Amino acid sequence: xxxxxxxxxxxxxxxxxxxxxxxxxxxxxxxxxxxxxxxxxxxxxxxxxxxxxxxxxxxxxxxxxxxxxxxxxxxxxxxxxxxxxxxxxxxxxxxxxxxxxxxxxxxxxxxxxxxxxxxxxx
Amino acid sequence: xxxxxxxxxxxxxxxxxxxxxxxxxxxxxxxxxxxxxxxxxxxxxxxxxxxxxxxxxxxxxxxxxxxxxxxxxxxxxxxxxxxxxxxxxxxxxxxxxxxxxxxxxxxxxxxxxxxxxxxxxxxxxxxxxxxxxxxxxxxxxxxxxxxxxxxxxxxxxxxxxxxxxxxxxxxx
Numbered sequence: 001x002x003x004x005x006x007x008x009x010x011x012x013x014x015x016x017x018x019x020x021x022x023x024x025x026x027x028x029x030x031x032x033x034x035x036x037x038x039x040x041x042x043x044x045x046x047x048x049x050x051x052x053x054x055x056x057x058x059x060x061x062x063x064x065x066x067x068x069x070x071x072x073x074x075x076x077x078x079x080x081x082x083x084x085x086x087x088x089x090x091x092x093x094x095x096x097x098x099x100x101x102x103x104x105x106x107x108x109x110x111x112x113x114x115x116x117x118x119x120x121x122x
Numbered sequence: 123x124x125x126x127x128x129x130x131x132x133x134x135x136x137x138x139x140x141x142x143x144x145x146x147x148x149x150x151x152x153x154x155x156x157x158x159x160x161x162x163x164x165x166x167x168x169x170x171x172x173x174x175x176x177x178x179x180x181x182x183x184x185x186x187x188x189x190x191x192x193x194x195x196x197x198x199x200x201x202x203x204x205x206x207x208x209x210x211x212x213x214x215x216x217x218x219x220x221x222x223x224x225x226x227x228x229x230x231x232x233x234x235x236x237x238x239x240x241x242x243x244x245x246x247x248x249x250x251x252x253x254x255x256x257x258x259x260x261x262x263x264x265x266x267x268x269x270x271x272x273x274x275x276x277x278x279x280x281x282x283x284x285x286x287x288x289x290x291x292x293x294x
Binding site: 029100 | 153154156157160171172175176178179182183186189190243246247258259261262
């Protein structure tokens with residue numbers, strides 16, 4: 001289990017390798033996202049899912065810098081590339097008042113991955 | 123007047139002018155400072171949620187850029203001012219000539235591009251490594267400000283001071 005508590009510029013992150021779940025909650029604009037997400041990235045690069053399994057990702061939306069978007073987008077692409085086209089499922093939680101403004105960020109996070117945009121308004 | 127005297131770390135200030143409310147900061151740009159500025163923007167009066175969100179995204183992008191590309195302490199200054207229904211954001215920092223040249227070239231490319239959203243997506247699609255730099259941040263800043271973005275430079279004590287000046291309007 002990898003758990004990272006929320007910081008000024010970093011989200012709460014909880015990765016459970018046993019049930020293939022990843023939760024990201026809050027803003028993500030750390031100046032060195034490679035360092036912040038290293039454990040998660042390293043795990044993702046070596047992930048080989050059992051047949052039919054998916055990594056279930058829940059992202060409670062905050063504000064993301066492009067460098068952080070870039071890194072998480074690459075994580076999803078890597079997992080899909082190493083497993084199968086439906087290897088990652090993402091559910092975004094976003095407030096109604098921010099839904100439109102943060103839509104581009106959500107789309108950027110899953111850009112070119114084939115992941116369907118699924119949102120739950122809160 | 124920008125004061126980059128080493129050792130001075132002024133707190134984030136909000137001042138009321140006749141023309142509207144002003145958010146002003148100068149000092150070392152850190153992630154904590156950015157978080158404080160976002161918090162400050164939540165309290166920005168008489169401003170739509172959309173404008174606040176756009177300003178937040180611009181602050182994040184421009185300030186993290188200062189942290190990432192500084193040499194020495196990442197000093198910078200930031201001003202946000204409401205003027206006649208629009209919002210003017212200025213962000214200044216020191217940079218080297220090489221980085222300035224890259225910004226000028228990138229900006230020229232963005233201005234020549236008719237579909238900036240598509241260009242942004244192409245840049246995102248071209249990323250193959252986590253630390254690969256494709257100037258996605260500058261494209262995003264340009265996109266959020268809908269091209270209403272200029273840069274000014276001046277030389278101070280043989281250092282180059284770059285100021286991004288952007289305008290955000292309260293409409294979609």
